[in-house]
Amino acid sequence: MYRDNIIALAIPAYNEEKLISKTVATVPAFVDRIYVVNDASRDGTGKRLEGLAAKHKRLTIITNPKNRGIGYSVTAGLKRATQEGADIAGVIAGDAQCDPAYMQGMIDCLLDENFDYVKANRFLHAKALQKMPAYRRIGNIVITLLTKFATGYYSIFDTQNGYGMFRRSLLVRMPWELIGERYDYENTLLIALSILGAKVKDVAVPAIYGDETSSIKFWPVAMRALRVVSAGFWKRMYYSYVIYNFHPIALFLFAGLALLLLGMLIGVWIVVMRFGWGITPSTGTVMLSVLPFLTGFQLVLTALMLDINRENKPV
Secondary structure (H helix, E strand, O other), X not given: OEOOEOEEEEEEEOXXXXXXXXXHHOOOOOOXXXXXXEOXXXXXXXXXXXXXXXXXXXXXXXXXXXXXXXXXXXXXXXXXXXXXXXXXXXXXOOOOXXXXXXXXHHHHHHHHOOOOEEEEEHHHOHHHHOXXXXXXXXXXXXXXXXXXXXXXXXXXXXXXXOOEEEEHHHHOOOOHHHOOOOOXXXXXXXXXHHHHOOOEEEEEOOEOOOOOOOOOOHHHHHHHHHHHHHHHHHHHHHHHHHHOOOOHHHHHHHHHHHHHHHHXXXXXXXXXXXXXXXXXXXXHHHXXXXXXXXXXXXXXXXXXXXXXXXXXXXX
């Protein structure tokens, strides 16, 4: 227990025979319950967990009958923690990459600054970040930038980092069905939180790179994340600014996009008329393309600025 709050951790584990013992052993003493979700591991993770459970009474093992993915495993652990009365529940990786020394500070931030979710950001530690493979670092930056627009959390970075702490009040109303089962978990989680109007904050936490072996296949994961954030943007606009609370942002955005499209279509028609048919368009005809385009651009920009100003404000 920490500051009169029951603390729980969800730890997804897939083929973590080598590092799961270290991960569990380094969990701080103030954590009351540890839920390790064995995602149908094919190595000796299951037997290793059975041995750990005999020594650690706060450890509960959840076993997936078949491999479901990291997102499914994380949500299974968080759901169990919520059902069993945890006031604060967190997520750390099973490969010992998440430094538990920062957990207390994350919880303090959650409680003292009244946030719903506090997550780690590896990019705020430049020295430790150099150990991350360059292709993963670049991919993370690109996906993070797109996720900012998809979620509305413009001050959040390192969106592919799942190390974080949640308030119970957030978890009990979490739309679990919106959260992806595999490596799109982090992106879909932030989209779900944005729809709820949750207050989210980044804290600086360096990653630990050592003996772990990543099972992530970069390009399939990157393509999945890109699809998720693209669909997530429109889903957030629909729920946050149309269904839950109609806001001028939706009007400005959709009207602006319509005018942009109209301006571009007329522009294409003018180009075809000039170079295909040899007809020189008049000034008025050109303005039929320019005015809708400029007006649409201004409306979309206004919608974006209003969206940025609403970050971490309840929907």
